[in-house]
Amino acid sequence: MQPTLTTGAEGLEIRWADGTVGAFPYIWLRDTDPAGFHPKTGERTFDLTTVPLDVRPREARVTPEALLVTWEGQVEPSRFDLDWIKTHRPGQRRHDPADIAPVAWRAELGGAGVPRHEADGIATSDTALARWLADTKRYGLSIVTGLADTTEAGLAVARRVGHLRETNFGLTFEVVSKPDPNNLAYTSDALPLHTDLTNQELPPGYQFLHCLANEARGGGSTFCDGVAVARDLRARDPEAFEVLSTVTVPFRFHDRHTDIRSRKTVIALDTRGEVSEICFNAHLADILDLDPGIMTPFYRAYRLLMEMTRDPAYGIALRLGAGEMVVFDNRRVLHGREAFDPATGFRHLHGCYVDRGEWDSRIRVLAREQG
Amino acid sequence: MQPTLTTGAEGLEIRWADGTVGAFPYIWLRDTDPAGFHPKTGERTFDLTTVPLDVRPREARVTPEALLVTWEGQVEPSRFDLDWIKTHRPGQRRHDPADIAPVAWRAELGGAGVPRHEADGIATSDTALARWLADTKRYGLSIVTGLADTTEAGLAVARRVGHLRETNFGLTFEVVSKPDPNNLAYTSDALPLHTDLTNQELPPGYQFLHCLANEARGGGSTFCDGVAVARDLRARDPEAFEVLSTVTVPFRFHDRHTDIRSRKTVIALDTRGEVSEICFNAHLADILDLDPGIMTPFYRAYRLLMEMTRDPAYGIALRLGAGEMVVFDNRRVLHGREAFDPATGFRHLHGCYVDRGEWDSRIRVLAREQG
Numbered sequence: 099m100q101p102t103l104t105t106g107a108e109g110l111e112i113r114w115a116d117g118t119v120g121a122f123p124y125i126w127l128r129d130t131d132p133a134g135f136h137p138k139t140g141e142r143t144f145d146l147t148t149v150p151l152d153v154r155p156r157e158a159r160v161t162p163e164a165l166l167v168t169w170e171g172q173v174e175p176s177r178f179d180l181d182w183i184k185t186h187r188p189g190q191r192r193h194d195p196a197d198i199a200p201v202a203w204r205a206e207l208g209g210a211g212v213p214r215h216e217a218d219g220i221a222t223s224d225t226a227l228a229r230w231l232a233d234t235k236r237y238g239l240s241i242v243t244g245l246a247d248t249t250e251a252g253l254a255v256a257r258r259v260g261h262l263r264e265t266n267f268g269l270t271f272e273v274v275s276k277p278d279p280n281n282l283a284y285t286s287d288a289l290p291l292h293t294d295l296t297n298q299e300l301p302p303g304y305q306f307l308h309c310l311a312n313e314a315r316g317g318g319s320t321f322c323d324g325v326a327v328a329r330d331l332r333a334r335d336p337e338a339f340e341v342l343s344t345v346t347v348p349f350r351f352h353d354r355h356t357d358i359r360s361r362k363t364v365i366a367l368d369t370r371g372e373v374s375e376i377c378f379n380a381h382l383a384d385i386l387d388l389d390p391g392i393m394t395p396f397y398r399a400y401r402l403l404m405e406m407t408r409d410p411a412y413g414i415a416l417r418l419g420a421g422e423m424v425v426f427d428n429r430r431v432l433h434g435r436e437a438f439d440p441a442t443g444f445r446h447l448h449g450c451y452v453d454r455g456e457w458d459s460r461i462r463v464l465a466r467e468q469g
Numbered sequence: 470m471q472p473t474l475t476t477g478a479e480g481l482e483i484r485w486a487d488g489t490v491g492a493f494p495y496i497w498l499r500d501t502d503p504a505g506f507h508p509k510t511g512e513r514t515f516d517l518t519t520v521p522l523d524v525r526p527r528e529a530r531v532t533p534e535a536l537l538v539t540w541e542g543q544v545e546p547s548r549f550d551l552d553w554i555k556t557h558r559p560g561q562r563r564h565d566p567a568d569i570a571p572v573a574w575r576a577e578l579g580g581a582g583v584p585r586h587e588a589d590g591i592a593t594s595d596t597a598l599a600r601w602l603a604d605t606k607r608y609g610l611s612i613v614t615g616l617a618d619t620t621e622a623g624l625a626v627a628r629r630v631g632h633l634r635e636t637n638f639g640l641t642f643e644v645v646s647k648p649d650p651n652n653l654a655y656t657s658d659a660l661p662l663h664t665d666l667t668n669q670e671l672p673p674g675y676q677f678l679h680c681l682a683n684e685a686r687g688g689g690s691t692f693c694d695g696v697a698v699a700r701d702l703r704a705r706d707p708e709a710f711e712v713l714s715t716v717t718v719p720f721r722f723h724d725r726h727t728d729i730r731s732r733k734t735v736i737a738l739d740t741r742g743e744v745s746e747i748c749f750n751a752h753l754a755d756i757l758d759l760d761p762g763i764m765t766p767f768y769r770a771y772r773l774l775m776e777m778t779r780d781p782a783y784g785i786a787l788r789l790g791a792g793e794m795v796v797f798d799n800r801r802v803l804h805g806r807e808a809f810d811p812a813t814g815f816r817h818l819h820g821c822y823v824d825r826g827e828w829d830s831r832i833r834v835l836a837r838e839q840g
Contacts (some may be wrong), residue, residue: 108765121761125768130756140723141653141752145661146772147779151765189760192719194730264632266830282512290516299826300671346740348563352511357833358826359565361740369717369732381512385501389560390492394479394522397496401517408518455670455729459637462728 120187131176195465196458202326228464238431252308260456273447280353291432296377297349302451305428309418313443320434322412324376338399348384491558502547566836567829573697584611599835609802613794623679631827644818651724659808667748668720673822676799680789684814691805693783695747709770719755
């Protein structure tokens with residue numbers, strides 16, 4: 099059945115047979131005319147300033163396939179495919195294959211519950227790559243297995259997603275105990291659960307830690323899901339959640355060559371109000387400069403979140419072996435490690451980052467190929 | 470004169486001879502004890518969960534140089550240098566050498582008013598480098614002169630600041646007219662004023678465009694200061710400013726290999742409510758998906774901003790010559806170009822980005838060296 103069209107003063111309305119109603123302001127229709135996009139680049143070439151804000155059609159009609167709108171002073175009508183305009187109607191968010199809802203997990207997941215994917219499959223099959231990308235995004239964490247014993251093997255997996263995110267620690271980094279560390283990761287100390295580089299305006303997204311050797315006593319890897327912790331905090335103590343998602347605090351890393359600072363909330367929410375990010379790193383939290391009045395409520399909330407991250411109800415432990423690589427969303431999943439004794443053996447992880455933007459882009463491009 | 474100390478239930482107060490008063494919650498003092506920071510990395514090693522939220526001192530006193538606080542159950546007092554604690558008192562933002570206020574500029578600046586700096590000085594002198602960094606941040610724009618006729622010459626200037634920001638267009642890019650463009654920049658069309666890569670979660674910060682050849686007719690570069698335009702919009706039409714700084718809109722770039730999307734406001738404000746960023750790119754603005762009710766107010770505000778960016782009151786034009794490089798804050802200063810006729814000669818710009826974080830870091834490190 100052909101949809102019905104009603105024209106009004108500022109826009110027109112289309113009512114489909116299934117009950118869907120779309121309200122289309124005329125200015126939106128003019129700006130969205132498919133003819134106003136570059137045939138090769140897909141970018142908008144139409145210039146909004148060439149029409150008045152109150153642009154009106156001379157005629158508008160629907161055929162079984164299309165909405166046709168003829169503008170004042172124009173001969174050829176703008177043609178909108180009816181299915182297309184239905185899915186793109188104002189107020190309707192565009193479908194996004196990368197919009198994968200996080201599955202919040204707690205200690206019950208266990209090391210055994212972490213999704214595991216073969217490096218070979220990721221390297222050779224787009225289907226396997228797409229599955230791994232989706233799984234890792236859903237849980238914020240996965241293990242890639244069967245890697246060759248070279249630093250290049252881990253990077254090759256990362257580059258299947260996109261280009262690496264360089265930071266002041268380089269394009270890639272070695273997690274080993276170093277004699278003159280500029281960072282606690284480069285000691286043999288235990289590292290409580292944290293997210294990396296919270297001092298950056300955009301902390302790196304997915305982190306890849308390829309285990310090349312783990313012979314030292316200790317040195318297990320620990321993880322907890324920041325989304326699970328933050329959601330539980332929201333239910334348990336809304337006031338603390340409010341403080342952590344609205345008060346910005348200073349983060350800083352500085353060494354001989356750099357001094358990188360950023361202010362941000364510990365919990366970030368997306369436009370829908372859902373937890374989208376955790377910035378939690380006590381080492382990089384700068385001297386707190388909050389107003390004295392908010393200082394105590396902030397410490398209360400922050401300390402509560404810190405205790406929750408250490409609660410055995412949330413954490414899982416993994417002991418990575420050579421040839422395994424853990425991959426996790428650094429802006430969601432907190433990571434840490436047990437102390438290790440460098441005298442008992444070598445521990446060597448090789449790391450890099452790929453940002454969330456590249457991750458999601460790869461998911462979308464693969465979804466396109468797979469229909 | 471020695472400052473006076475008053476202890477209270479939840480914190481202590483110090484009153485300096487110059488009238489400065491600092492209110493120091495006990496939990497802040499405990500968390501900020503200089504002994505709780507790693508001697509080599511400077512990172513906080515103190516673990517907040519090891520003390521109760523209502524931690525109290527057994528004794529607190531001031532000497533002419535220091536505040537000494539002895540905690541319950543501890544022998545050695547926490548020692549705070551009095552000058553240090555004065556500058557770091559709660560509510561007082563930490564001094565930041567990179568906190569350089571933007572000088573908003575309009576057409577009166579003219580091409581001749583754009584700060585110009587010699588590549589040689591930047592390469593060889595930290596003082597010249599620091600001056601150029603500050604100038605470029607202040608105006609959002611500068612020209613580096615005297616570059617050698619190689620793509621490497623421009624990159625060397627960028628690398629004096631920090632590592633390059635890679636994007637889906639590569640680590641560096643060539644702006645030339647191409648036969649099969651995936652981007653309007655790679656055509657010979659005019660480009661209206663815009664900011665680059667608004668479809669990225671973090672659009673690139675400083676952009677470097679090194680002119681290697683500009684022999685074609687046309688092809689001048691145009692710029693306008695987004696901070697000036699946004700501030701004037703705020704004064705002229707607060708409602709439009711409100712819409713553009715609160716309503717998030719979708720941006721998208723997609724080609725064969727990528728599909729990168731991000732939602733953001735056209736105008737972003739910092740924590741002080743000042744304009745910190747402009748995201749303005751009509752080509753990359755995706756089909757607008759706003760609710761029908763906000764669509765017309767948004768188009769009104771957006772179209773007004775667009776018209777302001779084209780107003781001759783704001784724009785300046787530059788004709789770059791070979792050996793010159795324009796450097797600008799892509800998140801503040803809009804750039805564009807006149808159309809050119811590729812039949813009349815070659816036009817070749819070589820570009821790269823360095824993010825704001827690296828820029829500010831370099832300013833801070835140089836300020837440290839220069840006292």
